[in-house]
Amino acid sequence: MTNVSAPLPTPRAELLDCLAQPHLYDLAVIGGGATGLGVALDAAARGFSVVLVDSHDFAKGTSSRATKLVHGGVRYLAQGNISLVREALHERTTLLSNAPHLAQPLPFVMPSYRFWETPFYGIGLMMYDALAGKAGLGATQFLGRARTLQLLPTALKDGLKGGVKYWDGQFDDARLALALARTAASRGALLVNYCPAKKLIHEEGRVAGFECEDAETGRAFTVKARCVVNATGVWVDGLRQMDGEAIGKPVKPIVAPSQGVHIVVDKEFLPSDHALMVPKTADGRVLFAVPWLGKLILGTTDSPRQDVVREPLPFKEEVAFILNESARYLTRAPKPEDIRSIWVGLRPLVKPQDDDGGNTKSISREHTVLASRSGLVTVTGGKWTTYRAMAEDVLQKCFETGALEPKAAGVTNQLQLVGTPTEVVRHRISDAPGMHSYGADAAQVAGLPGAARALGGGLTEAMVRFAARFEYARTVEDVLARRSRMLFLDARLAQEVAPAVAEILREELGCDPQLPAFLALAQQYLRPEM
Template sequence: MTSATPSPLPTRRVDLLARLAQPVQYDLAVIGGGATGLGVAVDAAARGFSVVLIDSHDFAKGTSSRATKLVHGGVRYLAQGNIALVREALHERTTLLHNAPHLAQPLPFVMPSYRFWETPFYGIGLKMYDALAGKAGLGATEFLGKESTLKCLPTARAEGLKGGVKYWDGQFDDARLALALARTAASLGALVVNYCPATALVHDNGKVAGFVCRDAVGGQEFTVRAHAVVNATGVWVDGLRQMDGEATGRPVTAMVAPSQGVHIVVDREFLPSDHALMVPKTADGRVLFAVPWLGKLILGTTDSPRQDVVREPLPFAEEVRFILEESARYLSRAPGVQDIRSIWVGLRPLVKPQDDDGDNTKSLSREHTVLASRSGLVTVTGGKWTTYRAMAEDVLQKCFTSGLLPEKPAGVTNSLSVVGAPQGKVTHRISDAQGMHSYGSDAPFVQALAGQSSELGGGLTEAMVRFAARYEYACTVEDVLARRSRMLFLDARKAIELAPAVAAILQDELGTDPALQDFLALAPQYLHVPA
């Protein structure tokens, strides 16, 4: 295992923008700072390419901070017979757990059985899951009796319980992993800048040659030139594709049909266990999870079509009702609306079948799609967090086969630890309440800052906020309370309470407006339960 950097790099925005202003032609420019775009930046920089990445908002502001927090091989794909996809995801699961052990770890799941046929039926499928994982397996699948099931899930509904099946997958902290990838790319020489939206694409003789972007904080515009430009904007990829099509006079067919997933967070007392509960088939055929995470319990998720692609989607009333009602079928004490600590929604970029619109399209798996337009704009969308690294390799391969970059060998990120990955054994669990453990080997640097003994609340210290401002690209109160700390996603009321103190520290560190009022307007949405 190689280490990306032994100490944190400063992320002063004035320095980042000064680099962005330099008249440099990069090998690769990435638009989009979610899981996929950051993975591409890390892979390209690790192979020795010069790389720049921008994001219109904060890193992982969109879908990539709103996952179900699972690192998984995709049990449901076994039933569909998609063995290749499961194998790929299981391999990537192992790689991720190995390269970011402080942010991604194994987690045991239990499927409770309330019909006699469920334990053998699902158990046999999960034994196949074990077989596909092989040496990459995290633990053997076990058939459980009623007593053992209740030991793992002490608040599961005992009435009618026949037994259960225990299997292993993984969980992680998505936003902090995204941040670690941004910092890893930077440690390898890449320039990564948040709050810098692309406003136009640059074309030379009908070919994409870069983009124009604008600093959302100060308003300065920059023109960035690159041999290859990657559109990794998730559910928003069609906006850039349309921009490309208009410039080249070619029609563009929409790629993405967004779907939204709702997650509800409640206190751990509703399932006081280090095991997750998984229901493979609910009343309407969906999957239900109850996952312990950072001291709370996540209930979800839904899968509802959505026509728009807003930055802060709100849940539909029927989605909240579905999650609470299904939870009541499996928990002895069901949470109600009054028990919700936070509720958040993520948009999934589901890829539509592509008509022949002049793009050279290749679907690399049922999970993600990479295509290159005639102008050379490389677009990637779909997929899931678990396979972000494999997606990055596919994107670079598309750059090679399209003649945009000279080919260099793949596999360099297989054993590349992210920034902060500790070298010794990790003793904490992602299910534990948030604290210093998420910093990994950076913890001593955090603890050396002023305010380490000054806790603001919920495990967040003054020193953590200062570290976020100096080394983690944080510009606003939301950056700190939603993605550097996960407070907004865990307990929105507590986040509102801490916001003024966080704003004061950011003001002291950065000397710019930390957008406190914007956060105080946003945070109540995470408590919004539609009637």
């Protein structure tokens, strides 16, 4: 099922006027990350009336800070979580098919420095292939030393015995989230960013909607819906507590936040279209070196956090860990001064009942869907790869509560997202960003004023105008962090480009594009003092 058409404009004044209209929606979603957007799209595609609000920008939180991998989860296989791996492998193929300009196969090489590692990990990865079945992206291969160095030319040569090559996928997470939002809108859903839900509405003990507020003007709105979904990721416990207090039933927190840090360096540290994967580092974590948008991502960490903040900072020991572990596998190890950008994401891991908060590496990455006594449906946990399956589970829970009449699932299985090109995609996600990132929308972008004016980092004036007119962008951060990925690729370059972006946004939107706030944020993405 294709979804190729002229892009829908996203004028904020009109969106807010629609939100102000008295209407009983079938489904109201709070939270515009991967999960909330997936729910909105699934429900709209089934013919339900849908509204979604987010307190900040779409994918501002965890959903723009992934390791950029669409994967079944090799380490989950090692943990024995076969069902999660099987589901994720199926969803991996679906995602790659439905947005081929934003999600593509990626080959990985696992270098071996002990004789037993190649057969040991190779057999495990062949099991990974077997679980994928027809959804496999390529067969696992055992590599000799020479072939391993050919694919990973800067891998440490001393002690290298060989390696194993296997396949997974990679994607542009924030732009995929945006494609979900725009596709949901094309199916009739109303989506509004920068409109935080302030209070849940209860009628006769049942949740019946919420009150929200435009963050720019303070204009208040009342949203009524048959079913309300709490898809706020690491923040779900706040809404759950609000719901519990309203109906006189206290709730226990269900989220154990885990912090993941990623470092970006120039691709010269691993000039390859293959990613490097270390299954077990010095402290038992996994290390990736992934080519992405012309740069190299190194990560990730898995550190418990007790606080939940919008812009978490990396711990110094996390940065040191990634750099030190990279030095064990690369001939030239990146140093702090080589870092182009650092980003931190908080994973909403679901607590086991007996959790003491001390170790998030062992917590399952499976998602949880709950319905409270009032009918509030909460979804959290999971991972980007399985967003579509999570959405189906949420809709099923809405049916089970009696809030909605059931409609058949599976409508998003072959629903191609907005921007999916009709021709074969020839650019890779690992290539530097450019017009190809827009897929079928490239012609519309090229037709806007400023298409020939390059701002830097593959961004043009026309791309900024497109973000303002068709992609819900309101601020410099929206453009440089999530419509373009420049903040995540090169924070200093993003600072240099920001004033020009702000000028274009002022012209397009007539509002304050928050330039000083962005310049301060970009400083956080630069290397910390070591």
